[in-house]
Each structure stands twice: as structure tokens, then as C-alpha cells.
Amino acid sequence: MKDKHYFLLFVILIVIQMFLDSFLNLSHYLSISLLPAMIMCIPLRSGTSFTLLVAFVCGFAVDFFEGGVLGLTSVALLPVALLRGYIFRLCFDFETISRTEEISVRKMGLPRLLVSISMGLAIFLLIYIWIDGAGTRTFGFNLSRFFLSYVADILLATVTLYLFSAQADR
Amino acid sequence: MNGRSKSSFLASAAIFIALEIAALAMLGSSSTIQNTWFNRMSHRTASFFWSGGQRVRSYFSLERQNGILAEENFELLQKVIEYESLLGEKAALGEVDWIVSDSLLKMVPARVIRATMDSQENHIVIDKGYEDGIEPDSGIITGRGVVGIISAVDRHRSYGLSFMNSNFILSARIGREGIIVPLQWKGTGTDRAVIREMSLHNVIEPGDTVWTSGFSDYFPADIPLGITEKTSLTFGATSEVEVRLFQDFSCLKYVTVVNYER
Numbered sequence: 001m002k003d004k005h006y007f008l009l010f011v012i013l014i015v016i017q018m019f020l021d022s023f024l025n026l027s028h029y030l031s032i033s034l035l036p037a038m039i040m041c042i043p044l045r046s047g048t049s050f051t052l053l054v055a056f057v058c059g060f061a062v063d064f065f066e067g068g069v070l071g072l073t074s075v076a077l078l079p080v081a082l083l084r085g086y087i088f089r090l091c092f093d094f095e096t097i098s099r100t101e102e103i104s105v106r107k108m109g110l111p112r113l114l115v116s117i118s119m120g121l122a123i124f125l126l127i128y129i130w131i132d133g134a135g136t137r138t139f140g141f142n143l144s145r146f147f148l149s150y151v152a153d154i155l156l157a158t159v160t161l162y163l164f165s166a167q168a169d170r
Numbered sequence: 171m172n173g174r175s176k177s178s179f180l181a182s183a184a185i186f187i188a189l190e191i192a193a194l195a196m197l198g199s200s201s202t203i204q205n206t207w208f209n210r211m212s213h214r215t216a217s218f219f220w221s222g223g224q225r226v227r228s229y230f231s232l233e234r235q236n237g238i239l240a241e242e243n244f245e246l247l248q249k250v251i252e253y254e255s256l257l258g259e260k261a262a263l264g265e266v267d268w269i270v271s272d273s274l275l276k277m278v279p280a281r282v283i284r285a286t287m288d289s290q291e292n293h294i295v296i297d298k299g300y301e302d303g304i305e306p307d308s309g310i311i312t313g314r315g316v317v318g319i320i321s322a323v324d325r326h327r328s329y330g331l332s333f334m335n336s337n338f339i340l341s342a343r344i345g346r347e348g349i350i351v352p353l354q355w356k357g358t359g360t361d362r363a364v365i366r367e368m369s370l371h372n373v374i375e376p377g378d379t380v381w382t383s384g385f386s387d388y389f390p391a392d393i394p395l396g397i398t399e400k401t402s403l404t405f406g407a408t409s410e411v412e413v414r415l416f417q418d419f420s421c422l423k424y425v426t427v428v429n430y431e432r
Contacts, residue, residue, distance in 0.1 A: 048182040056189045060196075069204065071196030078193060082186045131197070134207035 005167050006043065013038055013160065014058055021066040029141075031132075031149040035062065035073065036080050036124040037157035040087075040117045041164035045101040048085055055081035069132075076128035080120045091116040102168035105161060117157050118150075125149050210324065217295055217327050220284040228423060235423055242313040275390060276429040278303050280310075285332060285422050287360055292332040294318050296425060299326040308429045309388035314417035315395045316340055317425050319388050328427070334360070334419055342395055343383040344374060350383045353395065353413065360420040363396060365411040366404070374398050374411050390430050 017034045024032065039055050046054075059074030088097055091112045100107050129142050129149070198205045228235070280296040298304050300323045310317040310330055318330040318338070331338055334355045342353040342365070349372055356362040368374065378398045384391025396415040404410050 047178070049185050052182065052185050052189055056193065059193070069197060070200040071193040071198075072201075072204075074193035075190065075197055078186060078190050082182065131204065134201075134203045135210070136203065136207075 006164075009163060009167060010038065010054075010058075013163075014061060017062055018065050021062065021068065027148075029145045029148045030152055031125065031128060031145065032156065033073075033124065033128075033149075033153055034156055034160055035059065035077055036121045036153070037117050037160040038164075039077060039080050040084055040120045040157075041103045041161060042084075043102040043168070044088070044097065048082065051081040051084060052078060072128065072131060075131060076124050079127060080124050083123060084120060087116045087119050091119075103161070103164055104168040105165040106169055110161075113161060114154070114158065117161060118154055121150060121153050121157060125153070213329070214324065214327070217283055220295060221297065224281075224283050231421070231423075234421065238421070239424070245313065276303070278427045278429075280304075280328075280425050280427055282422050282425055283327070285419060287334060287419060290336045290357065292334040293321075294330045294332045294422075294425075296328050296330070296427070297326065298427065299324045299328050301325050304328045304427055305429055307388065308427050309386075310425050310427055311389065311393055312417055312422070312425050315415055316382065316389055316393060317417065317419075317422065320427060332419070333363075340389070340395070341383045341385045342380050343391075344378050344380055344398065346381070346392075348378070350385065351380075351411075353380060356412065361396075361415045361418040363413040363415050365398075365413060366408070368401075368409045368411060370403075370407070370409055372409075374401055374409075376400060380413050388430060389428070 013034050020032050020034070026032075035055075035058055038058070039051060042051050042054060055077040056074050059072075059077040060070070062068070063070045063073050092108065096108060103113065105113060125146050129145050133142055194208070198208055278298055280298040280302075282294060283297050284295040286292040286294075294310065294317065296304075296310070304320060304323050306320055306323050308320045310320060316333055318332040318335075320328050320330045322329045333340065336355065336357065338354060340353045341350060343350050344365075351365045351368065353363050353365055356364045363380075365374075365380075376397075376399050380395045380398060382389045382391055382393040382395065394416055396413040396417075399412040399414055401409050401411045
């Protein structure tokens with residue numbers, strides 16, 4: 001039952017992501033994405049292989065329905081899915097990770113969760129902005145885009161984190 | 171790392187690599203900008219390694235290369251002496267004007283990083299690019315003949331179609347005053363070319379020198395290419411003349427890029 005709720009939440013967030021990409025184009029310097037936070041909030045009991053598949057499918061779906069460059073989001077999201085386990089091991093002790101099956105603010109604490117999600121977000125934005133620019137944009141532009149997008153996405157990631165935490169705490 | 175976690179790690183790595191390759195393939199096929207960028211990056215990376223390998227190979231063939239360069243220097247010196255004496259004679263007769271060429275020939279020396287020889291469509295990579303004065307559609311020559319044509323130019327690398335490419339046909343002339351023929355690589359060997367579909371009434375003697383005709387947009391006239399050898403009949407209707415090239419592509423190290431403006 002819980003898995004169904006997770007799945008539903010995932011789908012809703014992907015639809016929201018598509019709306020954000022399609023209708024909310026504030027600036028060339030801003031890349032708004034919920035996906036890195038969503039991937040980081042996948043329950044820990046799901047293995048890395050499952051997370052990789054989810055990352056690939058979500059990235060493809062977002063690019064496909066938004067009419068963007070196919071494969072771009074997946075290329076940036078897959079490293080986040082691969083490194084997710086290592087990021088959590090870096091931010092949390094072994095006991096916390098072995099006890100916790102789902103990402104929860106109550107069980108794991110907001111500061112450390114935000115640090116781990118922000119690391120995943122940074123990896124995603126670095127790869128996404130680099131490949132999206134394809135050597136045609138200046139370093140200054142890419143850096144500005146990274147920082148502005150990072151700030152905006154961290155705020156959205158916090159909201160996403162609380163949504164998944166609510167599911168986990170049910 | 172115990173056995174189970176090791177196999178889990180390997181499985182995750184394999185899935186990651188497979189999905190990442192799939193995503194990159196989608197990205198390359200759906201976007202021209204990214205595709206061009208990937209190709210440029212892969213060529214730069216590959217040419218970096220080719221360049222390193224070529225330096226090692228060059229180090230071990232220095233003695234042979236020095237011998238070849240010394241021979242070329244001697245031939246060039248002879249030509250310079252010949253032209254200077256000719257210029258002197260013409261100046262004395264008041265006929266200097268016709269020696270001034272109406273074509274502009276810009277030359278850039280370069281080193282070969284990679285010259286493939288193992289397929290029917292070979293290419294060549296040199297260590298100079300647009301920042302060194304190389305332009306696309308420039309000819310690549312050596313003192314022993316035509317090597318290729320530049321097709322794409324990067325900052326400090328250029329990529330070209332080699333003469334050893336089935337798509338490369340060069341306009342050549344047999345002898346100083348002879349007939350104009352199409353010369354192309356024979357398809358085998360590193361110093362063999364062939365003149366195909368010659369009419370039977372054109373009799374070519376073995377031992378004739380083949381030169382560039384000057385009717386090409388890439389190469390000036392009178393670059394020596396090779397020596398004619400045997401002639402064979404093809405389907406009873408045309409003849410085919412084998413040419414032994416002066417340039418052996420298996421030991422190609424230093425070339426000159428010519429930008430030939432008529």
C-alpha cells in the first residue's frame with residue numbers, strides 16, 4: 001500500500017516537473033528540476049539497480065513529454081542514482097542507514113538530509129548544465145546558471161523531501 | 171567487500187553503464203549541437219592519444235626519417251639552384267615577367283598524428299589547425315607527392331581525406347606534356363596507384379613520370395606523383411595502368427599543407 005502511495009507521489013511530481021519545464025521559463029539562467037530530490041528520496045530499501053532504472057525512465061519521460069532534448073535529463077540523473085548510496089553513507093552513520101528503510105526528516109534529521117540532497121542536486125546540475133551548453137556557453141554563464149538553479153532547486157527539494165517524509169511517516 | 175555486495179556493486183555498475191550509453195545515444199541522435207560536441211570531444215581525446223603514440227613511434231624511426239629528410243633537402247637544393255640559374259638567364263634576356271606566378275600558394279608544415287591504412291576509406295590527422303593557418307579544402311603534400319585533402323579543421327588538429335581512400339581521385343598528367351588522367355589509389359599497398367579506364371589508343375610506356383595536372387582546385391601543377399609501370403587490359407575495352415608512387419604512405423611523418431588559390 002505504501003509503495004502505491006510512493007508511486008502515485010512520484011507520478012504527480014513528474015507531471016508537476018513537466019508543467020514547470022513547459023510553462024515556467026523564467027530565465028536562461030534557471031533550470032528548475034525536482035528530479036534529483038525525487039531520486040534521492042526513493043526509499044533506501046530499493047537497491048541501486050532499481051533506482052537507476054527509475055532515474056532513466058523519469059528522465060526520459062520528462063524529456064519526451066516536455067519536448068526537450070531526449071536523453072539529456074537521463075544522462076544527468078543516472079550518476080545521482082548511482083552515487084545516492086555513497087552520498088548517504090557519507091552523511092549518515094552506518095547504524096542510521098541500516099535501521100532506516102525510507103527517507104524521513106523525523107528519523108534522519110533535516111540538516112543532514114538537506115546536505116545529502118544538495119550533493120545529489122549539485123551532481124545533477126553540473127552534468128546537466130555542462131552537457132546542455134555543449135561547449136557553446138561561457139564558463140561565467142554556466143557558473144551563474146549553476147548557482148541560481150541550485151538555490152531555486154534546493155527550495156523545491158525541501159518541499160519534495162517533506163512530501164516523501166510524510167509518506168514515510170504514515 | 172564481501173561476495174554479495176561485490177556482485178551487487180558490479181550489477182549496479184553494469185546497469186549504470188548500459189543506461190548511460192543508451193541515454194547518450196538518445197542525446198546524440200536527438201540533438202545536432204550535442205552530437206557535434208560529442209564528436210569534437212571524442213576526436214580531441216582520440217587525437218591526444220594518437221599524438222602520444224606517434225611521438226613514441228617517431229622516436230624509434232628517427233634515423234630513417236633523417237635519411238629521408240636529408241634526401242629531400244638535397245633534391246630541393248638542386249631545384250633551387252636550377253631555378254636561380256634559370257631566373258638569372260631570364261632576367262638577362264628581359265623575360266622575368268612570365269616567371270611570376272599568378273597563383274598564390276600558402277604553405278604550412280605539419281606533422282602526421284595518424285594516418286590510417288587498414289580500410290578502403292582512410293583518413294589522416296595532422297597536428298595543425300585553424301589557429302595555425304590551416305583552412306578546409308587545402309591540399310596535403312610532401313616532397314614525394316600528394317597525400318590528401320583537409321576536410322575538417324579544429325583548433326590545433328586537422329582531419330583529412332587520404333589519397334589512400336577509394337573516394338579520392340586526383341587529376342594527373344603523364345609526362346610533362348602528356349594526357350590528363352584520373353589517378354586513384356589501387357586499393358592495396360601503401361605506394362600503389364592506378365589509372366583506370368584508359369582508352370586503348372593511348373599507349374603509356376612504363377617509366378613515365380606522373381605529375382599533378384594543375385586542373386585540380388587543391389593542388390598546383392607539376393607535383394611529381396609516381397612512375398608508370400605495367401599496363402593491363404580491362405574487359406577488352408579499356409586499359410589500366412599501374413603507378414608506383416614516390417610517396418610510401420607507411421612512413422608518412424611530415425607533410426605540407428598547401429592552400430592553392432588560382
